[in-house]
Amino acid sequence: MLANLSATIKARYRTHQEFAVLAGVHTVRLSRIVNGWIDATSVEREKFARLLQVDAGWLFRRFTVPATCPRTAPDDRGNQEGL
Numbered sequence: 001m002l003a004n005l006s007a008t009i010k011a012r013y014r015t016h017q018e019f020a021v022l023a024g025v026h027t028v029r030l031s032r033i034v035n036g037w038i039d040a041t042s043v044e045r046e047k048f049a050r051l052l053q054v055d056a057g058w059l060f061r062r063f064t065v066p067a068t069c070p071r072t073a074p075d076d077r078g079n080q081e082g083l
Helices: 004-010 016-023 029-035 042-052
Strands: none
Touching: 004 016, 004 029, 004 042, 016 029, 016 042
């Protein structure tokens, strides 16, 4: 998910649908871009950044959360170290 894109659209426009109309993209395409299922074209990136008045690099930065957190073995009392 492109959290910066989603949050900025919601902050500047009421809905993703309203932004999609102004940006000239289909709402389904915008949804797929926001959710990270497809990549925006370079033209779309620049257009979105201009409409939202932010840097395109920041707007399309992907954040990932690790699937698992590394843990160490339990100590003598059964507590996980580092937690």
